[in-house]
Amino acid sequence: MTEEKPRIGVFVCHCGLNIAGVIDVKDLTDYARSLPDVFFAKDNRYTCADPGQDEIRKAIKENKLNRVVVAACSPRMHEPTFRKTCAEADLNPFFFEMANIREFSSWCHPSTPEEATEKAKEIVRMAVAKARLLQPLKEIEVPVTNKALVIGGGIAGINSALDLAEMGFKVYLLEKTESIGGHMAQLDKTFPTLDCSICIEGPKMVDVGRHSNIEIISYADLISVSGYVGNFKVKIKKKPRYIIADNCTGCGECRDVCPIEYPNEWDVNMGVRKAISVPFEQAVPLVYSINLDHCIECYKCVDSCGARQAINFDQEPEEIELDVGAIIVATGFDIYMPYDDPLYGYGKYDNVITALEFERLILAAGPTGGKVIRASDGKKPHSVAFIQCVGSRNLKKYEYCSGFCCMYALKNAILLKEKYKEDVEVYVLYMDMRTPFKGYEEFYRRARDLGVTFIRGRASHIIEDSQTKNLNIRAEDMTLGQPIELPAEMVVLCTAAVPKTDAGDLARILSISRDANGFFMESHPKLKPIDTPVDGIFVAGACQAPKDIPYSVSQGSGAAARAATILSKDKWKIEPIVAEVTPELCRNTRVKCGICADRCPYGSIEAIENQPAKVVTAMCHGCGTCVAECPADAIIQKHFTDEQIFAQIEEALKKNPEGKILGLLCNWCCYAGADLAGTSRFEYPPLIRPIRVMCSGRVDRDFVLEAFRRGAGMVMIGACHLPYDCHYISGNLRMKARMDALAPMLEKLGLSPHRFRVEYVSAAEGLKYAELMKEMAEKLDELGPEKIKAENAKLKPILDRMLAKKRPQKAQSSK
Amino acid sequence: MTAPEKNAKTTPKPTRFLLFLGCAIPYRVSSYEISTRKVLQQLGIELVEMPEYNCCGLPIDPVNHSMTLTLAARNLCLAEQQGLSIIALCPGCAGTLRKVNKKLKENKELKEEINGYLKATGLEFKGTIEAKHVLQLLVEDVGLEKIKASVKTPLTRLKVSEHAGCHVTRPADSVDFENPEDPQALKDLVEATGAEYVEYVDKLACCGAPIAGVNDRIPLQLTKEKLTHIRNAGAHAMVTVCPFCHMMFDTNQPRIERLFNETLRIPVLHYPQLLGLAMGFSPEELALKALRVDATQIVSRISGKEDAS
Amino acid sequence: MSKTQSNPRERPSETAKKGLRAKSGEETAEISATAPIRAQEFDPHFKHEVSKTHGGEKLKQCFQCGTCTSDCPIARFSDSYRPRTLIRMTLLGLKDRVLTSETLWLCAACFTCTDRCPQDVEVASVIRILRNTAVEKGYMPQIFKELGSSILETGVAYRIPDLRLKKRAQIGLPPLPKGNPEAMTKLAKATGFSKLLKRGEQA
Numbered sequence A: 001m002t003e004e005k006p007r008i009g010v011f012v013c014h015c016g017l018n019i020a021g022v023i024d025v026k027d028l029t030d031y032a033r034s035l036p037d038v039f040f041a042k043d044n045r046y047t048c049a050d051p052g053q054d055e056i057r058k059a060i061k062e063n064k065l066n067r068v069v070v071a072a073c074s075p076r077m078h079e080p081t082f083r084k085t086c087a088e089a090d091l092n093p094f095f096f097e098m099a100n101i102r103e104f105s106s107w108c109h110p111s112t113p114e115e116a117t118e119k120a121k122e123i124v125r126m127a128v129a130k131a132r133l134l135q136p137l138k139e140i141e142v143p144v145t146n147k148a149l150v151i152g153g154g155i156a157g158i159n160s161a162l163d164l165a166e167m168g169f170k171v172y173l174l175e176k177t178e179s180i181g182g183h184m185a186q187l188d189k190t191f192p193t194l195d196c197s198i199c200i201e202g203p204k205m206v207d208v209g210r211h212s213n214i215e216i217i218s219y220a221d222l223i224s225v226s227g228y229v230g231n232f233k234v235k236i237k238k239k240p241r242y243i244i245a246d247n248c249t250g251c252g253e254c255r256d257v258c259p260i261e262y263p264n265e266w267d268v269n270m271g272v273r274k275a276i277s278v279p280f281e282q283a284v285p286l287v288y289s290i291n292l293d294h295c296i297e298c299y300k301c302v303d304s305c306g307a308r309q310a311i312n313f314d315q316e317p318e319e320i321e322l323d324v325g326a327i328i329v330a331t332g333f334d335i336y337m338p339y340d341d342p343l344y345g346y347g348k349y350d351n352v353i354t355a356l357e358f359e360r361l362i363l364a365a366g367p368t369g370g371k372v373i374r375a376s377d378g379k380k381p382h383s384v385a386f387i388q389c390v391g392s393r394n395l396k397k398y399e400y401c402s403g404f405c406c407m408y409a410l411k412n413a414i415l416l417k418e419k420y421k422e423d424v425e426v427y428v429l430y431m432d433m434r435t436p437f438k439g440y441e442e443f444y445r446r447a448r449d450l451g452v453t454f455i456r457g458r459a460s461h462i463i464e465d466s467q468t469k470n471l472n473i474r475a476e477d478m479t480l481g482q483p484i485e486l487p488a489e490m491v492v493l494c495t496a497a498v499p500k501t502d503a504g505d506l507a508r509i510l511s512i513s514r515d516a517n518g519f520f521m522e523s524h525p526k527l528k529p530i531d532t533p534v535d536g537i538f539v540a541g542a543c544q545a546p547k548d549i550p551y552s553v554s555q556g557s558g559a560a561a562r563a564a565t566i567l568s569k570d571k572w573k574i575e576p577i578v579a580e581v582t583p584e585l586c587r588n589t590r591v592k593c594g595i596c597a598d599r600c601p602y603g604s605i606e607a608i609e610n611q612p613a614k615v616v617t618a619m620c621h622g623c624g625t626c627v628a629e630c631p632a633d634a635i636i637q638k639h640f641t642d643e644q645i646f647a648q649i650e651e652a653l654k655k656n657p658e659g660k661i662l663g664l665l666c667n668w669c670c671y672a673g674a675d676l677a678g679t680s681r682f683e684y685p686p687l688i689r690p691i692r693v694m695c696s697g698r699v700d701r702d703f704v705l706e707a708f709r710r711g712a713g714m715v716m717i718g719a720c721h722l723p724y725d726c727h728y729i730s731g732n733l734r735m736k737a738r739m740d741a742l743a744p745m746l747e748k749l750g751l752s753p754h755r756f757r758v759e760y761v762s763a764a765e766g767l768k769y770a771e772l773m774k775e776m777a778e779k780l781d782e783l784g785p786e787k788i789k790a791e792n793a794k795l796k797p798i799l800d801r802m803l804a805k806k807r808p809q810k811a812q813s814s815k
Numbered sequence B: 001m002t003a004p005e006k007n008a009k010t011t012p013k014p015t016r017f018l019l020f021l022g023c024a025i026p027y028r029v030s031s032y033e034i035s036t037r038k039v040l041q042q043l044g045i046e047l048v049e050m051p052e053y054n055c056c057g058l059p060i061d062p063v064n065h066s067m068t069l070t071l072a073a074r075n076l077c078l079a080e081q082q083g084l085s086i087i088a089l090c091p092g093c094a095g096t097l098r099k100v101n102k103k104l105k106e107n108k109e110l111k112e113e114i115n116g117y118l119k120a121t122g123l124e125f126k127g128t129i130e131a132k133h134v135l136q137l138l139v140e141d142v143g144l145e146k147i148k149a150s151v152k153t154p155l156t157r158l159k160v161s162e163h164a165g166c167h168v169t170r171p172a173d174s175v176d177f178e179n180p181e182d183p184q185a186l187k188d189l190v191e192a193t194g195a196e197y198v199e200y201v202d203k204l205a206c207c208g209a210p211i212a213g214v215n216d217r218i219p220l221q222l223t224k225e226k227l228t229h230i231r232n233a234g235a236h237a238m239v240t241v242c243p244f245c246h247m248m249f250d251t252n253q254p255r256i257e258r259l260f261n262e263t264l265r266i267p268v269l270h271y272p273q274l275l276g277l278a279m280g281f282s283p284e285e286l287a288l289k290a291l292r293v294d295a296t297q298i299v300s301r302i303s304g305k306e307d308a309s
Numbered sequence C: 001m002s003k004t005q006s007n008p009r010e011r012p013s014e015t016a017k018k019g020l021r022a023k024s025g026e027e028t029a030e031i032s033a034t035a036p037i038r039a040q041e042f043d044p045h046f047k048h049e050v051s052k053t054h055g056g057e058k059l060k061q062c063f064q065c066g067t068c069t070s071d072c073p074i075a076r077f078s079d080s081y082r083p084r085t086l087i088r089m090t091l092l093g094l095k096d097r098v099l100t101s102e103t104l105w106l107c108a109a110c111f112t113c114t115d116r117c118p119q120d121v122e123v124a125s126v127i128r129i130l131r132n133t134a135v136e137k138g139y140m141p142q143i144f145k146e147l148g149s150s151i152l153e154t155g156v157a158y159r160i161p162d163l164r165l166k167k168r169a170q171i172g173l174p175p176l177p178k179g180n181p182e183a184m185t186k187l188a189k190a191t192g193f194s195k196l197l198k199r200g201e202q203a
């Protein structure tokens, strides 16, 4: 191990005016230079740009620096960049530490520049303290399984699968329903060119079905995923179709004899299908299935299938296991069914339908043979009104814009006009018409040119004439400034695109996160829009946010390329931030312990009787839960050791500790939420001194005790939401159990209840974090420094005693 | 009686309340008060007179919001002193008291501000009681089962519409009762009497009463439109639970007929009158005479059925 | 068809008009809602003022969709009353125009707009704030003066004639509690209500 004395270089970034506009960068740099072991300090305009990185490399060489601290943005942004910079200058990348003074200071405290600078100094001091204790680590190499799993066979997933297959990788395409195709297979034409949807998607579906590198696993559900980048183990459950797929030729003779019909969900329940059938003619794979809920078991199908013997009523669900190196999530969206909105009368008024139902109506191959007719009387409507933003852009329902509904309303308006000409009057009630991409605005003009009437104003409610079943739409025509009652014989609701109902389950299985709206969250909204926070798992298409077909296709291909960066390698490097048992300290040799093995969320610790426990490094995800759980302090988490965190606590609380909040924030949720508060420029009082841990499960009781021993005003642990949001499955639950026991003890010792808090903040809850900071600052103010000091003074001797036992041991274990 | 007993086992509901009459009811709608007292007594609700109360505050909200909050808060304080929750017959009063009660409980700063004003009268808002409209009392505290059980003569031959009034549910956020876009309470209560409930176009629309005095034409037009829809839907009668709505639909009905040359003749009962009839009270006991639009036809409709049976 | 059935042009009733005069001093000319907007009319700070008042917090979220006007019962039968337009004028800072607008007094406070606004703007509360502000500037329809002074004197908004009280006793209703004018006066003073009322009377 390197025993040489630390020589630390600190680089303070202006980030243009993002940091320098608030923080006195010169003062901060001078301050950094004055810290012990700091041999070099300099400020740059943009540290992450080439000249900035050059400067770091040069300084490492010229000043023989053996530790580097960059005070700039969040480590969630540029830690990998600067680690690489260090490596390029032959410095072990784990000798790098980042001080987050942008998201955590300049961006969130713009109106108090002095306090922001003061906070930045302390954040730098904390980083320097940690840097002093850093150890070099070697990246761990793992083998890569060169196969991929694509979840969801919509147009996005189809493109991912085809691209990967063409690159030569084996792809499993998992589809929940009986056929791939997704929403696109349900549509009539597609904007802005009006190609027939299934005519352009169908051939791609067939290509998928035929490709030797693609295996479609349809009518199946994802059960579990374990492992890590390059080495995922996937469990899938295939639902029984009661058909032996290999024997089924897709001839459909069975369907012809089946006497039973039921509503076809794929046809938005507007058409019917047989108890033995395929959802639509172009289904891929073209394998029939029997719906036992409707089947009367007359066995006529068995007879008609005859010698092919494809029907098997005894089929059971089947579980299969796959090994893959990368996963692409392309599960798409659902449309909002506005049954819960009495104002539009959907479900109550016959002639109010959703846009997806309209697509099925106007489609030549649809249930009405392409005739647009009213459910109430089967007659063609002479006036049709499209209502935009149903459920979208509404704080009571879905806040966001669903993106493609303006365009598909234009499409359907144009189709109606082209089909029925002046025989039909078409209205579109809209608030803003969103037509930004290639060919889209031209499409809008085409609709106007055809005589579609656009009314700027949100439809507020609809009234039905009980006799004629005609509709009366209430709105304000904003351009005239008058309320209007618009008569229409049919109303089409362009409803919001919403997250799939099972998106939460999927997020849990994959340990990926969802944004405030419930869509899957990307690693970075601008620079990593396809990655998820989990290495090796990518997103594509409308499951990340509503996207139209061109956008979904592009992202599908993008995800394939991202996955290929992993699949194309034999080995993949993973972060060595793992746990390690110090065998001499482990008490499992003497007593039956094994607590760590029990608490590890991944089962990656072996604790065989009479032997010291052992971490299986490749399986360790580096949450550090076992480290905090071990009663003998026998486990360390590399790069997040007890000493390092104790050192950060010490520096954070050197000055005016009773006025401060010591934060222990988990990297994936609360730290990211705090970052978002900064990115969103939510201002809050600058009292928190945050320490990043990978998982809240890493937070040792001793950290909390140490913080109070050093006089902290408040201590807050920031974790992912219970019960399932934890990036490491259950680290937050372990932390909670630990802290639930600690809190009453601290209260008994005289600590005011609000001073120790466990808070759950997701990566999407920047606002919540800022509000929390404000609220805590108020509480701190209410308590007042005197009361806090008095409580701490009372507490100190007890904490001294509690921690004294451990301190010498800790010193030892760092050797 | 088995159903209410079962309910009673879970959580004993309070049965004593302070009656908040407000300004309009004693001024000109005693029939609402009389019938409500009768019906509630029969249902085992004890009403205690509210001492020294004042206007709920709503009428002068356009002038000074602080005064409105303070007037409402004073009433709440008086109730707190009695340790009883408030029942108001006017949805405007109920809504205002509920809203202020909620806002002051939630918003510390606002509470301090209002308590500052109240200090001069030696009162302090603490937030220990609730306030509700009688409709909410009927569905939540008495319960539909008990109401159904109290019906002696189900009004099965009667088709009844309603206009509940905006403030029973709006603004949803602060009144916090039921979904204002799909309210059920009054519908359920009408059906509990055995009457047939009649839906009509624009049922949720306001009658406009609050601006009568600033502008009379618009409220009259609004009410006319609603009455016409109710007539066209085939209702024999309608019910309200608000003194102001009642004034628009009942008191002003002859005027509307004259002004718009329409024949409406729709009796407008206070809901407790309807329930009272079903419970077997006489029209006199329920002050049916006080209604402007003659209600004898519906009384004979009900009794006509009695004769037949 | 009777002549009353045609939609009569709207005229604010006489009572409404009476009170609606700005008091002397900072004489503000009444500006018609349809007049062209001149540069000097803008007070960009106005929207911030309103949104700092209780109930106006969400004002600035308005994206001008028209739901409030569309579902406003009054707007349906009025040629001039448009809640969205009041919100719009407030956002633009047309302070004098909106505060002197006679239509400001036509809101029935039914809260339909508040419940239906997709951006959670408490439209009816914003209108209440505008009215409160107009009152501070000396605009107030007569009827509110009457209601206000009755409350100060009797505790309730309508003076109940003695005959009614006697009738109550006759039909066996419990007597009404006495009002507490003393408390009313104290509260009106503390909240500034009495001052506003006086200002209105002078106008």
Ligand SMILES: Cc1cc2nc3c(=O)[nH]c(=O)nc-3n(C[C@H](O)[C@H](O)[C@H](O)COP(=O)(O)OP(=O)(O)OC[C@H]3O[C@@H](n4cnc5c(N)ncnc54)[C@H](O)[C@@H]3O)c2cc1C
Pocket (backbone or CB within 6 Å): A151, A152, A153, A154, A155, A156, A157, A174, A175, A176, A177, A179, A180, A181, A182, A183, A184, A187, A189, A190, A191, A192, A220, A221, A222, A330, A331, A332, A333, A334, A335, A355, A356, A359, A404, A408, A411, A500, A502, A506, A540, A541, A542, A543, A547, A548, A549, A550, A552
């Ligand atoms: C009415 C309407 C009209 C439209 N018109 C147009 C248009 O004209 N032009 C245009 O560009 N766009 C249009 N769109 C948008 C278009 O539908 C989307 O862009 C496109 O469907 C997105 O593709 P996707 O693959 O991401 O998702 P989807 O099409 O939703 O496909 C997702 C697939 O994943 C499967 N799946 C979901 N969950 C799971 C799971 N847990 N496990 C396994 N599989 C799962 C689903 O069954 C489905 O097959 C329209 C949308 C609507 C609603």
Ligand code: SF4
Pocket (backbone or CB within 6 Å): A388, A389, A390, A392, A393, A400, A401, A402, A403, A404, A405, A406, A407, A432, A433, A434, A494
């Ligand atoms: S795309 Fe258009 S219709 Fe859809 S939510 Fe956005 S603005 Fe509304």
Ligand code: SF4
Pocket (backbone or CB within 6 Å): A581, A585, A586, A587, A588, A593, A594, A595, A596, A597, A607, A612, A613, A629, A630, A631, A632, A633, A634, A635
């Ligand atoms: S918890 Fe600690 S002492 Fe127990 S087996 Fe694990 S490493 Fe050893």
Ligand code: SF4
Pocket (backbone or CB within 6 Å): C061, C062, C063, C064, C065, C066, C067, C068, C069, C084, C087, C116, C117, C118, C119, C120, C121, C123
């Ligand atoms: S409903 Fe709300 S968002 Fe729409 S115009 Fe009115 S205030 Fe603005």
Ligand code: SF4
Pocket (backbone or CB within 6 Å): C068, C071, C072, C073, C074, C075, C083, C106, C107, C108, C109, C110, C111, C112, C113, C114, C123, C124, C127
């Ligand atoms: S509260 Fe006023 S503005 Fe809003 S809908 Fe009712 S009358 Fe119209």
